[in-house]
Every structure is written in structure tokens, then in C-alpha cells.
Amino acid sequence: xxxxxxxxxxxxxxxxxxxxxxxxxxxxxxxxxxxxxxxxxxxxxxxxxxxxxxxxxxxxxxxxxxxxxxxxxxxxxxxxxxxxxxxxxxxxxxxxxxxxxxxxxxxxxxxxxxxxxxxxxxxxxxxxxxxxxxxxxxxxxxxxxxxxxxxxxxxxxxxxxxxxxxxxxxxxxxxxxxxxxxxxxxxxxxxxxxxxxxxxxxxxxxxxxxxxxxxxxxxxxxxxxxxxxxxxxxxxxxxxxxxxxxxxxxxxxxx
Amino acid sequence: xxxxxxxxxxxxxxxxxxxxxxxxxxxxxxxxxxxxxxxxxxxxxxxxxxxxxxxxxxxxxxxxxxxxxxxxxxxxxxxxxxxxxxxxxxxxxxxxxxxxxxxxxxxxxxxxxxxxxxxxxxxxxxxxxxxxxxxxxxxxxxxxxxxxxxxxxxxxxxxxxxxxxxxxxxxxxxxxxxxxxxxxxxxxxxxxxxxxxxxxxxxxxxxxxxxxxxxxxxxxxxxxxxxxxxxxxxxxxxxxxxxxxxxxxxxxxxxxxxxxxxxxxxxxxxxxxxxxxxxxxxxxxxxxxxxxxxxxxxxxxxxxxxxxxxxxxxxxxxxxx
Amino acid sequence: xxxxxxxxxxxxxxxxxxxxxxxxxxxxxxxxxxxxxxxxxxxxxxxxxxxxxxxxxxxxxxxxxxxxxxxxxxxxxxxxxxxxxxxxxxxxxxxxxxxxxxxxxxxxxxxxxxxxxxxxxxxxxxxxxxxxxxxxxxxxxxxxxxxxxxxxxxxxxxxxxxxxxxxxxxxxxxxxxxxxxxxxxxxxxxxxxxxxxxxxxxxxxxxxxxxxxxxxxxxxxxxxxxxxxxx
Numbered sequence: 001x002x003x004x005x006x007x008x009x010x011x012x013x014x015x016x017x018x019x020x021x022x023x024x025x026x027x028x029x030x031x032x033x034x035x036x037x038x039x040x041x042x043x044x045x046x047x048x049x050x051x052x053x054x055x056x057x058x059x060x061x062x063x064x065x066x067x068x069x070x071x072x073x074x075x076x077x078x079x080x081x082x083x084x085x086x087x088x089x090x091x092x093x094x095x096x097x098x099x100x101x102x103x104x105x106x107x108x109x110x111x112x113x114x115x116x117x118x119x120x121x122x123x124x125x126x127x128x129x130x131x132x133x134x135x136x137x138x139x140x141x142x143x144x145x146x147x148x149x150x151x152x153x154x155x156x157x158x159x160x161x162x163x164x165x166x167x168x169x170x171x172x173x174x175x176x177x178x179x180x181x182x183x184x185x186x187x188x189x190x191x192x193x194x195x196x197x198x199x200x201x202x203x204x205x206x207x208x209x210x211x212x213x214x215x216x217x218x219x220x221x222x223x224x225x226x227x228x229x230x231x232x233x234x235x236x237x238x239x240x241x242x243x244x245x246x247x248x249x250x251x252x253x254x255x
Numbered sequence: 256x257x258x259x260x261x262x263x264x265x266x267x268x269x270x271x272x273x274x275x276x277x278x279x280x281x282x283x284x285x286x287x288x289x290x291x292x293x294x295x296x297x298x299x300x301x302x303x304x305x306x307x308x309x310x311x312x313x314x315x316x317x318x319x320x321x322x323x324x325x326x327x328x329x330x331x332x333x334x335x336x337x338x339x340x341x342x343x344x345x346x347x348x349x350x351x352x353x354x355x356x357x358x359x360x361x362x363x364x365x366x367x368x369x370x371x372x373x374x375x376x377x378x379x380x381x382x383x384x385x386x387x388x389x390x391x392x393x394x395x396x397x398x399x400x401x402x403x404x405x406x407x408x409x410x411x412x413x414x415x416x417x418x419x420x421x422x423x424x425x426x427x428x429x430x431x432x433x434x435x436x437x438x439x440x441x442x443x444x445x446x447x448x449x450x451x452x453x454x455x456x457x458x459x460x461x462x463x464x465x466x467x468x469x470x471x472x473x474x475x476x477x478x479x480x481x482x483x484x485x486x487x488x489x490x491x492x493x494x495x496x497x498x499x500x501x502x503x504x505x506x507x508x509x510x511x512x513x514x515x516x517x518x519x520x521x522x523x524x525x526x527x528x529x530x531x532x533x534x535x536x537x538x539x540x541x542x543x544x545x546x547x548x549x550x551x552x553x554x555x556x557x558x559x560x561x562x563x564x565x566x567x568x569x570x571x572x573x574x575x576x
Numbered sequence: 577x578x579x580x581x582x583x584x585x586x587x588x589x590x591x592x593x594x595x596x597x598x599x600x601x602x603x604x605x606x607x608x609x610x611x612x613x614x615x616x617x618x619x620x621x622x623x624x625x626x627x628x629x630x631x632x633x634x635x636x637x638x639x640x641x642x643x644x645x646x647x648x649x650x651x652x653x654x655x656x657x658x659x660x661x662x663x664x665x666x667x668x669x670x671x672x673x674x675x676x677x678x679x680x681x682x683x684x685x686x687x688x689x690x691x692x693x694x695x696x697x698x699x700x701x702x703x704x705x706x707x708x709x710x711x712x713x714x715x716x717x718x719x720x721x722x723x724x725x726x727x728x729x730x731x732x733x734x735x736x737x738x739x740x741x742x743x744x745x746x747x748x749x750x751x752x753x754x755x756x757x758x759x760x761x762x763x764x765x766x767x768x769x770x771x772x773x774x775x776x777x778x779x780x781x782x783x784x785x786x787x788x789x790x791x792x793x794x795x796x797x798x799x800x801x802x803x804x805x806x807x
Contacts, residue, residue: 102708435773
């Protein structure tokens, strides 16, 4: 499964927030999108996740144009992808119910009612998936904790578990470790690699170039609301073709 | 002849060709509900709670009593949201009839108003046999006077008296408070002010307030202007089809019936009689049925057009048409 | 009922007071229920959809919170009166008319406070729900769940506005009590006006204390629901 973005243009009011983006991301690999803050990385991820139709261009999930199909088919396509937003995205309930949420919305109303009233155990079969997802981010046994009581690192790991619980083909992550300590970062990067080994495709938006160097298979450099360079990680990071990319990667602000 | 002879014999049981059973009484009149618009002061005396249950069981009706300000009660009746109206503001009842909204008015009962004030009577109005005169004395002394100021029957009466007086109710001593009668008496008592009140409410509150009757009403020899007659009338079904006219008439009949009139006379509060029933008088008071000043002659006077039409009928239409 | 002896002891008084409490609760609880069902979706739409006149709608909602109850009562009576446009419904001076006027009063309160509550839900939370495969309706449900404390406050505020108001229900209800002492359209608040205008202040205060007790019970119920729903 791969996702292809062709000529994507997004506007907000008068301003252009994405200006002709082309990118292909594949399953079983990590693609890092790097660039300065505010350049549009979050917007790009949200567009890939299917939040709103673009002003121009196409988003293809394995060949199918996401916005050329009916609502219900688009929903099924969206459900092959899961996105983890940047920061503070947990629901005000237990860890287990957070993780089970994506599974719950795919269930019928009766099941969801059962879960709402009786907790995750009450809904058939979800408990095991929740346990597995928590194990992936090394938070086993934390199911009954209130999400509000978690540290930032734990919260981010639960958010990842929530996304992974739905068994997506593609995982989109927006700055997953930007405010976290090195140990937590390591745990999260390990979870990402475990997911990739299972065949999940991962797209990470990050401004941490070192992280890109550690885990990415491919790197796309985003400057000026578009992707100016894309290729295998080592090629882009060590020897970028475009001068603007080189300058950014070397640590200078782009002009 | 034969037929007549036949009818005078054998009067036991039904005869041929006549109905077997008496007409069945319907279980309810209309939808079984009577909506009575009345004033808060009338309602607050408790008289209606005493007599209405008798009406309800006699006629199998449920009565919904709407206690509102006089103006609001009349407006409710005018809009057709009530079936029967019981108020004590004769001039406004007359206008209601003139406008065609009310029919079949009957006198029901009366009492009177009294002018009350603190025992010390700073303005010195005690025993005045003129209500207007008493008001003038109060105005001249600039003694505090509390007015309901709410277009109620009491307020309407108060304004009639001010009309007769020479002074105007203006100045810091004259306070319009927009409250009900009991509330107004309580406030007058607390501030040592003068006010006008219906005798009934005053009597009911006598123990709790420090006010004395300084000018009596006509029930005890005081000036006639302080009379307080109550009238009951039906809302005109020609204007509002949906009103329960038959029930309204049953209620009016009930209120003016000898038994009920006796019950009204017998109704007391704190040991005093509150109302005097006056539906019947000898000779009959025809003025109660129509707006005051209504002239049957004037109404009967035909227009020129009508006279002309009648002359055509006389000339052209055969007698056995 | 004796003149001047409403609040005494005995079965008549108990029946009277019980019936006015029941009417108060029936009217206000129904009005709040209807307002909640209408107000929460309205709050969601106003918070999260862009449409022309959105800002105007928000202003209308918040203005509605302060609308004088007497005026609402007059307007509703004019509409429902036999002489009015909806006269054929025969709703004037009935409990249903009171429910209508109290719904008009409670709806802006519940909507405005709910609006504030759902707006406070982090966009990241809504995005997270959508991005693990929720439909827009699922996201709305999740938003309500996230805003539940604020929404409970909204409902309690709406209830407070309804149960304590007297201006509109006095006009549209007519303050009717049947001759057997049971209330048709008389509530605790309008019963207090009867006592007050007759100068029976103590009785009025007693009824006021009963009203306060009712409000306390409902708010305690709300607090219990809040606690149960926490995490």
C-alpha cells in the first residue's frame, strides 16, 4: 500500500499553505518530512489523513483518489490510515478507553454502548487489541489510569497505541517526540521500528534532523510550502542537491 | 276537535305519536371546562373557593380561575381566552359590552372601599364625609399616600376620587408602587402612609397592619363614590366561537341564584361579612344588563333607510306572504 | 382553602404544596430537556462549522440569555391566545404554554454555555478522533463527552433560569389552581406571588425555602452525575 500526493495545493482564506506538493510514501518504510516550523508539515499530514478536500491536486490511497469517491468509501479508505497529532490529544477518560476508541467507532452502536457503560472489557474482543497496543509502547498494565494523570511522554505513547490499535496500513505522526526526554524518545522510536517491521508505513513530520537520520528510510525536505527535495535518507541528509535544503539541514534559516 | 278530546283523556304514560323518553341531559356542557377571568383581589378573598365547588358538582364542570389584574382579566376575555368575566370596574365593563365582547351582564354583589391611614392621622382626615375632601386634605398636608398604580379596580376608583378632588396626586408624598392590595396595605402600614383599600382585603389583614379606617365607605354611611359593585358577564360567542357560552351562562345563573346569593352574604373573613349580594332587587334593576346610559329608544330609532324599506314592505308585500 | 390560612398543617396544605412542586418540576424539567436536545447540536454547529451569519447567531444566543422573562411571556401569550395566530391549538393558560415559554428562556443559556464548553475542547483531541477513523458524527459525540462538565453546568444553569422565573409562566399559565386545591398551572414561584401580593410574606418565604430545597436537590444530582462521569 502506498499513498501518492500529486500537485497538492491548499489555501486558507487568501494565503496558500501548501503550494504544489508531490510525494509518495510506501508501506514498510519510514518517511521523514523535515522543515522549519510553520512551513506546512502539519497541514500536509492532515491533508493526507483526509481532513478536507484540497484546492488543487490529488491524494491517492493505493491508486484511488480520496476525494473522487463517495463519503462512505472515503471513510473506509481513511480507516486504513491513522494519525497521531502533536501534543495533548488524549481523551479525558481512562487509558484503555482511549486506546480502544478507534476500534469502538468501527463497531456497531450496541457494542459502543456496552463499552461506554461497562468499559473496554465489556466490548467483545477489544481487550486483547488494547493490551497488545499498550505493550507496543511499553505501557502494559496502565489501562485503568486516567489519561489526565499521565506525563507528556506517557500521554504521547498512549496516543500512538491508540493509533496502532486500529491496525493501520499507514501511520502519520506529527512531531511525535519534539518535547520529550531522550529515554521516552527512544521508546517511541523503538515502537515505530516495531511497527515498520510489521509492515506499517510511517510518515513522521519532524524538525529533528537527527531523528530523521536515526530512523528514516526516506527524507523529504519541505521549504516554502512545498517539497524541494526528496530521496533516500542518507542521500538527502548527507548530500542534498538543492542549496536551500543544504542550508536548512546545515542549521541555517532558509531565505 | 277530536284530536283535542283525545289529548285530554288518558294522560298516564305515553300516548301514540309522542316521544317515549325525556331528553337525556348531556354529561358535560361543552368540553366540561369553564375558564373564569377575575381580579386578584376578588380571588384573594377566597369567596370563589367557597362557592365555585358547588357550581362544579352541580353542573359536572371543572372551573379554571385566572386571577389577573383587572386590565389583564378584561383583555383575556376580550381575546376569547376566557368564557366568563367577573370584575368590579363598571365603566370598563360597560366599555367591554359597548365593544361587543360581553353579553348578559348581571350584578352579583357589592362592597365598598375605605380610606385608611395611621392611627395618629397626621393629616387629620378622620370622619370626613367626602372622599375627595379627604384626598385634598392629604394633598395639602403632603402626607404620604401609597397608590397601587396598576389600573386595578381599586386604582381606577382612586383616580375617580382624585378627579373629584381639586388637588392633583403629584409630588414626592404620592407613591405609585404597582403592587397588589395586600402588599400595598403592608407597605402603607410599614411607612405610616394613607391609602385606599377595598374593605374586604383590609378586614382580612386588620390584625397584621397598623392602619385604621379613617373615611368609611357607603356600607357604613360613608360617601357613595366609594361603592364597589361586582359584575359577572359572558364573553360574546358571536365574536369568539370557541368560548363555552352555555357554561358561562350556567355560571352566571349560579352566581345570581338565590342559594348562592345567600352564600355570598354568609361569607365572612375574620368574622366580618365581605360582600353583599345584589343580583335581585325590588324593583328589578334593568340597568345591570346593559352599559350605563344605554337607551333602548335610541337604539330602536330607525334610520331613514330602514324606514324607507319598511314602507316598501307595507306597500308591496301581501299580508299573507 | 380558608382565607388567610393556606400554609397551615393538614392534608389540604400538603396536597397544595405537593401539586405546585410537581407542576414546577414538570414544566421546568421538560423545558430544559427540550432545550438541551436542541441546544447541544446548535452549540456544536456554531462552534465548528463556518456559515454566513455565524457571528450574528452567536450574538443572538448570548443576547437571549438576558431576555426578560416577562417579555417572552407576553409574546408567547399573544401567539397562543385564541385571538392569536396559533389560537386553534388552544394552548393559552395551559402547562404546555409554560413549557414553551420556559424553553425559549432556557435554550439560549444552555446553548451559550455549551458553546463555550465545546469550544474549549482542544482541536488536537478532535483531530485525533477523526484521524483514527471516526465519522464527523463520532467526533461530535466525542466532543460532547470531552465537554461533559461544561455541558452539565449548562443544563444546570438552564434549569436554574427556568425553575426560578416567574414573569413568563405567570402570564402564559394564568396561575390556575383547581377548587380541590391541586395546581394546574401554578408553580412555586407563581404561588409565592400570590402570597406576596396578599401581604403574607412569611408564607411566601416558606415557599421560597421549598423552592431553594428543590434547586439544591437538582444541583446535587448534577454534581453526582458529574462525579460519576469524571475519568
